[in-house]
Structure formats: structure tokens, C-alpha cells
Amino acid sequence: MMHNLEITVEQRPEVLERVLRVTRHRGFKVTQMQMRINDDASMAVELWVEAERAIELLSNQLIKLIDVTQCKVIPAVSLGQAANS
Amino acid sequence: MRGADAVIKVLAAHGVTTVFGYPGGAIMPIYDALYGSPVEHLLSRHEQGAAFAAVGYARASGKTGVCFATSGPGATNLITSLADALLDSVPLVAITGQVSTSVIGTDAFQEIDVLGMSLSCTKHSFMVTDINELIPTLYRAFEIAAEGRPGPVLVDIPKDIQIAELEYKTPLQSVADELTPTLTDLQAAAALLTQAQKPILYVGGGVGMAGAVAHLREFIAVSGIPSVATLKGLGSIAHGTKGYLGMLGMHGGKGANLAVQECDLLVVVGARFDDRVTGRLASFASNAKVLHLDIDAAELGKLRQPDVAIAAELRQVLPALTDAVKGKMAISQWQAEVEELSRKHQWNYQHPGDLIYAPAMLRRLANKLPEDSVVACDVGQHQMWVAQHMWFRRPEDHLSSAGLGTMGFGLPAAIGAQVARPDATVVTVSGDGSFMMNVQELTTIKRRKLPVKILLIDNQKLGMVKQWQQLFFEERYSETDLSDNPNFVLMASAFDIPGRTINHADQVEQALDEMLNSSGPYMLHVAIDDAFNVWPLVPPGASNSDMMDQMEKQT
Numbered sequence: 001m002m003h004n005l006e007i008t009v010e011q012r013p014e015v016l017e018r019v020l021r022v023t024r025h026r027g028f029k030v031t032q033m034q035m036r037i038n039d040d041a042s043m044a045v046e047l048w049v050e051a052e053r054a055i056e057l058l059s060n061q062l063i064k065l066i067d068v069t070q071c072k073v074i075p076a077v078s079l080g081q082a083a084n085s
Numbered sequence: 086m087r088g089a090d091a092v093i094k095v096l097a098a099h100g101v102t103t104v105f106g107y108p109g110g111a112i113m114p115i116y117d118a119l120y121g122s123p124v125e126h127l128l129s130r131h132e133q134g135a136a137f138a139a140v141g142y143a144r145a146s147g148k149t150g151v152c153f154a155t156s157g158p159g160a161t162n163l164i165t166s167l168a169d170a171l172l173d174s175v176p177l178v179a180i181t182g183q184v185s186t187s188v189i190g191t192d193a194f195q196e197i198d199v200l201g202m203s204l205s206c207t208k209h210s211f212m213v214t215d216i217n218e219l220i221p222t223l224y225r226a227f228e229i230a231a232e233g234r235p236g237p238v239l240v241d242i243p244k245d246i247q248i249a250e251l252e253y254k255t256p257l258q259s260v261a262d263e264l265t266p267t268l269t270d271l272q273a274a275a276a277l278l279t280q281a282q283k284p285i286l287y288v289g290g291g292v293g294m295a296g297a298v299a300h301l302r303e304f305i306a307v308s309g310i311p312s313v314a315t316l317k318g319l320g321s322i323a324h325g326t327k328g329y330l331g332m333l334g335m336h337g338g339k340g341a342n343l344a345v346q347e348c349d350l351l352v353v354v355g356a357r358f359d360d361r362v363t364g365r366l367a368s369f370a371s372n373a374k375v376l377h378l379d380i381d382a383a384e385l386g387k388l389r390q391p392d393v394a395i396a397a398e399l400r401q402v403l404p405a406l407t408d409a410v411k412g413k414m415a416i417s418q419w420q421a422e423v424e425e426l427s428r429k430h431q432w433n434y435q436h437p438g439d440l441i442y443a444p445a446m447l448r449r450l451a452n453k454l455p456e457d458s459v460v461a462c463d464v465g466q467h468q469m470w471v472a473q474h475m476w477f478r479r480p481e482d483h484l485s486s487a488g489l490g491t492m493g494f495g496l497p498a499a500i501g502a503q504v505a506r507p508d509a510t511v512v513t514v515s516g517d518g519s520f521m522m523n524v525q526e527l528t529t530i531k532r533r534k535l536p537v538k539i540l541l542i543d544n545q546k547l548g549m550v551k552q553w554q555q556l557f558f559e560e561r562y563s564e565t566d567l568s569d570n571p572n573f574v575l576m577a578s579a580f581d582i583p584g585r586t587i588n589h590a591d592q593v594e595q596a597l598d599e600m601l602n603s604s605g606p607y608m609l610h611v612a613i614d615d616a617f618n619v620w621p622l623v624p625p626g627a628s629n630s631d632m633m634d635q636m637e638k639q640t
Contacts, residue, residue, distance in 0.1 A: 014200060014201070014204070014212075017201065017204060018204055021204050021205060025205065056386065057387060060382060060383035060387075061383050063383075064381070064383055065209075066208075066209040066229060
């Protein structure tokens with residue numbers, strides 16, 4: 001099953017490694033990823049992941065990372081709309 | 086002052102009196118700042134030993150443990166202990182030296198990317214690359230290590246940062262808000278509790294870590310709910326509490342496991358459905374509703390979907406639930422059933438013959454230990470016997486590598502515990518396999534003249550692995566024979582540690598007294614027969630209802 005996450009992180013050199021490590025270790029495969037630096041020195045990371053597991057098993061772990069300030073699961077409905085648009 | 090001086094000053098400001106560590110090239114400025122400072126340092130003889138001593142210090146005292154190591158091999162030697170602290174949620178700050186920022190990434194001498202290595206085995210980690218960030222980073226490290234669900238934090242400090250000049254300024258500290266339970270959640274939890282006919286408490290290490298032991302005991306006293314504990318939860322419930330059935334899980338008591346399988350409400354307090362606890366998850370308390378209380382929201386629903394879950398401070402949740410259920414529990418029939426289970430599955434210490442029966446010896450030891458005592462054990466059969474047959478007054482009195490199951494944990498953890506609690510009787514119960522894994526720390530005992538007692542249970546085997554080979558691998562004893570062990574008592578004597586060997590049951594009583602009454606360190610080497618195994622046992626993949634309790638082949 002595909003899932004989409006919008007993650008806000010603090011700008012630190014290793015922050016992407018942290019996010020990707022947790023994603024892999026918790027059993028999710030990254031299928032697409034985007035990243036941009038925000039004006040307020042934070043960074044926005046958007047991940048599309050694939051797994052049989054419930055997405056909360058990943059989002060609950062990501063939000064525990066000290067450098068992750070927000071982790072939003074984009075509901076499947078809007079994901080479908082995004083794919084159609 | 087130099088960055089290195091600031092490091093020591095931050096430690097002192099956090100009430101750190103002892104640091105465990107080992108010096109080396111890239112951390113020399115910090116060791117220079119330590120020289121003559123009020124912060125005491127205990128030299129280990131391997132960085133893993135230093136970090137485990139810091140873990141033992143933290144677990145026995147509730148304070149944050151601190152360890153130092155140099156870059157490269159010093160830092161990599163810390164990794165196992167950091168992983169241990171992560172899986173057992175132990176507050177730890179590890180400070181490593183690093184090569185200077187100008188040569189990071191050039192494969193300089195003793196350079197390794199320890200920040201990268203730390204990602205999977207710490208709660209958080211930092212590399213300080215700006216001298217102005219040094220003090221705030223160290224303060225933040227102490228906050229992160231202790232707040233919420235505690236854990237290890239690594240701070241990697243390049244050598245040029247250690248020698249850079251700075252003006253010491255205490256940073257503004259943020260006080261993390263306590264996670265408070267909502268009224269709705271508490272009402273839902275209270276409804277589950279008061280409607281239950283067969284509730285049971287499954288108590289984990291989170292209770293002790295949260296400082297909620299007294300709150301839990303009050304909840305049990307008021308509600309009368311029967312209880313079981315995990316390896317890390319031992320000591321949270323007072324020995325002799327009515328309805329307390331001891332440890333559950335793979336080597337738990339039969340009464341404990343059967344009661345959990347039978348319950349209609351599983352009240353999980355500071356625990357996480359570890360596979361060694363649940364056996365086959367799908368059949369673990371399968372008819373029960375679940376009320377899960379834990380500070381870490383990520384544990385709620387991770388392995389078992391709860392009916393009600395509260396991610397908040399147990400010190401707030403438990404008193405609120407105590408008030409809510411007061412006079413409203415109607416579980417006398419269930420309490421009687423649990424009493425019957427407890428009576429039926431009591432441990433039997435009658436063991437005829439001349440051989441030393443380790444479970445009986447450990448029970449005797451527990452009964453002899455003074456009020457202020459700590460038992461640190463290693464990993465394997467002896468660890469399970471300690472958990473099954475000893476009893477503890479507080480969770481801080483029982484140090485066991487639970488989540489990671491690290492052999493070599495016991496001796497350095499005992500050292501840290503003895504430093505944290507100098508007046509306590511500290512006993513490390515070890516096995517002949519585990520003991521050799523950090524045996525170099527005997528020198529640390531000698532150096533500081535620590536009165537640590539070593540109870541070495543020796544069956545000349547890697548006993549737990551041998552037990553599994555016997556049961557599940559057709560008695561093919563691959564690499565578990567240790568009959569070429571060294572002469573342990575002679576070895577201890579080389580570190581000025583007196584001791585003796587016993588191998589007859591009638592020697593146990595007097596030998597335990599001799600060990601406990603000795604004023605300094607002591608080694609009691611106990612030779613046991615390798616035929617003794619740990620019973621009962623839930624075979625891998627089986628339900629906790631299906632415990633083996635003697636040597637029988639699986640059908």
C-alpha cells in the first residue's frame with residue numbers, strides 16, 4: 001500500500017539520514033521523495049512510501065525524532081486525487 | 086576558557102560527580118580539563134566497560150550516566166552499550182572526541198563517522214562544529230537523555246572545538262511540558278477497569294523509569310487487581326503483594342502466564358509487548374481487552390491494538406485511575422482463581438542430592454541481601470534464574486540487560502552501581518560465558534577498591550545456547566562447551582580479589598555468608614552441573630499457554 005508523508009525537519013546535515021534510516025528499519029520502502037529548504041531555516045521533506053504495515057507505525061516513530069517537528073500523514077483520498085491531477 | 090573546560094563545567098552543573106571513560110588522542114583536551122577538576126573519573130579498561138558502568142550508575146540511581154571515549158575505536162567500542170541503553174531506555178550522555186573539523190572526511194587517523202553510527206543506537210546524537218553551540222548542545226543532551234522515555238545521547242566533539250576559547254554562559258533551559266492524561270481518556274480507562282471481571286496488570290520497566298513505583302503500588306492496593314511483571318519491571322511490585330505472580334513470558338512463571346492468558350482485561354503499564362513476553366502474539370491474552378499506559382505514544386498499537394490507550398506520565402495517570410476505581414472493583418472470584426494459580430505453580434526448591442541447585446541458592450541469596458542492595462546480572466541461564474527466584478525491593482535494585490540481552494553487562498554495571506550507591510551491597514551474578522566478555526573490568530574494581538561481590542555460576546557451558554541445542558537442535562552442541570575455562574578464583578586473586586569455589590549443596594549457606602560479610606570485593610565461584618536447565622520455557626513460536634516444564638521433546 002502507498003502512503004504519503006509531509007515531514008518538517010530542522011536543518012541539520014544528518015537529518016535526511018535519520019528520516020530514511022527509520023523509514024527503512026520500520027519496514028517501509030521509499031518510492032519517491034522531495035525536499036526543499038524553507039525560509040524559516042526548517043526543511044520540508046515529502047515521502048511516498050510503500051508497505052503492508054499501517055502508516056502510523058512509521059509516522060509515530062518519525063515524530064519521535066528530535067529534529068522532526070511535524071509529520072503529517074496525507075489521507076489516501078487526497079493521495080488518489082493527487083495522482084489523478 | 087577552552088571548550089574542554091566548558092564540557093567539565095557543564096557536567097558539574099548537572100550534578101555529575103563521576104564519569105566513566107578511557108582517554109585517547111582526540112579527547113585529550115577534555116581529559117586535560119578533567120585533571121584536578123571536582124568531577125571524578127573512573128578509568129575502565131575498555132570503552133564498552135565504561136559505558137556499561139555508566140548504564141549501571143544510571144539504572145541504580147535514576148540519574149543520568151556519563152561516559153567518555155576517544156574517536157575511532159574508542160567511539161566504536163561504545164556502540165554496544167549505547168544500543169543496550171536504547172533498548173532499555175536508560176538515560177546516558179556519551180561524549181566522544183573526534184578529529185579536528187578541518188580533517189573530518191579525510192580518513193584521518195582514528196577518524197570514524199560516529200555520528201552516522203549512532204543513528205540507529207541512540208535516542209539522539211550531535212556533532213558540535215561551532216564552539217558557540219558547545220554548551221547549549223551539552224545542556225540539550227542532558228535534557229533529551231532524561232525527558233519522556235529516557236535514552237542514550239551521544240555528543241561528538243572535534244578536537245579543535247575542545248581547544249577553542251569561549252565565554253561560559255549558561256543557556257536558557259526549556260522545561261518540557263509533562264504529558265497529562267485527558268479526562269475523556271481517564272474515564273474510558275476507568276470504565277474498562279470497573280467493568281472487567283478478570284483484569285490483570287502487566288507491569289514493565291516504564292514504571293520505575295517514571296518514578297511511579299509508589300503510585301503503582303497504591304493502585305494495586307486500592308484496586309486489588311492481580312499482577313505480573315516483565316524482566317525490567319521486577320521490583321516495581323513489592324515482594325509478597327497479594328495477587329502478584331512474578332515474571333511472565335518465555336521463562337516466566339506458569340501461574341503468571343496462565344493468568345494472563347485467562348484475563349479479560351490486560352492493563353499494560355510501561356511495557357511494550359516484547360516477543361519474549363508475549364510468545365506467539367496472536368494468542369497472547371487473546372480474549373482480553375487492552376488498556377495500554379505508556380509515556381511513548383509509538384508503543385501504543387505498535388504490536389497489539391489497545392481498546393484504550395493513554396500516552397502520559399504514569400505519575401499522573403495511576404493516581405487518577407486509583408481514585409476512579411476506588412470501591413468499584415468486583416473481582417473477588419478472579420482474585421481467588423489467581424490465588425489458586427499462584428499456590429498451584431509455586432517454585433519448588435526441594436532438590437535432593439549433593440549438587441548445588443542454582444535456583445535455590447539464588448532464593449537464599451535474595452533472602453539474605455540487606456535493604457540497600459543491587460544485583461547486576463549477565464545474560465543467559467543465570468539471568469533467568471535471578472529473575473525467577475530472586476526478589477527485589479525496587480526496580481533500581483535489579484540490573485539486567487533486558488532488551489538487547491548483552492553478555493558482559495553484569496560486571497561493569499555492578500561497578501557503576503557501586504559508585505552510585507557506595508553503601509549498598511552490590512552483587513553481580515554472572516555465568517562462565519558472560520563473565521569473560523568484560524573480564525578486564527576486574528582491574529577497575531582493583532583500582533577503586535570497590536567491594537563488588539561476584540557470584541559466578543559456572544556450568545562450563547554457554548548454558549542457554551546449549552539448552553536450545555538440546556531442545557531444538559537435536560543435541561548438536563556446536564561451540565557451547567567451555568570446559569577449558571580458566572581457573573576463575575586464581576584469576577580473581579591476580580586482581581587482589583579473594584574468593585573460593587564451592588560445588589556441594591551443603592557449602593552454599595556458609596559460602597554466601599562469607600561473601601556477603603567480606604568487607605572488600607569477593608568472588609564466589611559456584612560449580613554447577615550442566616544438566617540443569619531453565620524451566621519453564623515457552624518454545625519459540627508457541628503460545629504462552631504451552632509452556633514446557635521439563636525435558637521433553639516437542640511434539
